[in-house]
């Protein structure tokens with residue numbers, strides 16, 4: 365996966381006077397903890413295997429560092445949001461146990477979009493648990509395509525889940541005391557799934573929104589979809605918790621610290637301080653930045669389409 369964040373980072377990391385002197389060590393020194401999982405330490409498997417994070421009473425981060433896997437706990441079992449990929453699937457399963465839950469109790473696996481880092485563990489976790497796997501139709505196509513051709517560097521084709529539950533705009537997933545409103549938010553892929561749901565801390569509810577993948581891809585069509593998606597997401601109001609599918613995010617990191625900066629603050633929180641994952645202003649800033657970036661990508665794609673061949 366290529367993401368625009370790399371360009372933004374380079375731009376930030378280069379002081380105007382000595383732009384020729386930037387080296388990788390310097391760049392690493394300037395990246396945030398959350399960015400390190402995508403940048404300087406992306407291939408460091410041991411580093412990626414982080415402990416689970418309890419963000420809310422009913423929401424845990426159980427993934428490696430570079431891609432999110434969120435575990436949503438309900439009165440009737442578990443919902444897993446994304447599944448990471450090899451070699452991290454055992455780590456995800458271990459983290460679910462470390463967090464105090466039985467992976468066999470997963471009832472649903474929601475795939476936010478059809479890129480391997482999100483769906484790559486779904487087949488194994490489905491076998492383990494018997495969970496239903498949910499994705500939008502267009503991204504079931506992507507998953508099936510990925511399963512039918514060799515992986516990178518001649519690796520065997522990744523194992524993929526069989527097409528199971530097909531999600532459409534406005535569907536609800538209800539399990540026990542928990543209900544998620546599902547959205548189709550295409551742009552990053554043709555079939556991104558996003559979700560509105562409620563997280564709790566000490567019984568206090570907060571409105572959360574999981575954006576399943578921002579950052580336009582797939583040329584002009586993807587950019588047009590991303591602009592339309594951004595406009596629709598802007599109409600979903602009163603979001604207090606932005607749930608990210610990566611600790612870094614395309615086009616800009618989550619303002620005011622991303623997942624691991626917030627997790628650190630949560631660990632060191634003093635009595636009476638609010639949960640650092642509750643941050644409605646950062647959500648709006650991120651959403652606006654994603655919208656501006658989608659518009660920029662669309663303009664660039666339109667210019668490319670109009671240029672003489």
Ligand SMILES: [Zn+2]
Nearest residue numbers: 365477479577
């Ligand atoms: Zn992706």
